Amino acid sequence: MSNTKTVMGQASNQYVAPTDITDVFSTYLYDGTGAAHTITNGIDLDGEGGLVWSKNRGLAEDHCLVDTLRGGTKELLSSATNAEGTAGNISSFNSNGYSF
Secondary structure, eight states: OOHHHHHHHHHTTOOOOOOOGGGTOOOOOOOOOSSOOEEEOSOOHHHHOOEEEEOOTTTTOOOEEEETTTOTTOBEETTOSSSOBSOOOOOEEETTEEEO
């Protein structure tokens, strides 16, 4: 449920059901091949927006955070000193996940 719907429900003093965690959070493990791939996790990143947090578990690399506000080619590296990089690899945010 969007924040706008929540605020509107509170403003009219109506009960607004809490957000179900499965609507906004999903953990997905993927064995990479280096080829293009689509992750279908049931999260509507295209319509509702959100963040993809990825980490290569086999190599000592930074955690990579890519959000729908900045776009798929911008990334935040959690342990880097620079605020934003331009190596994000998300090709599209989809209604049921994302592609890279």
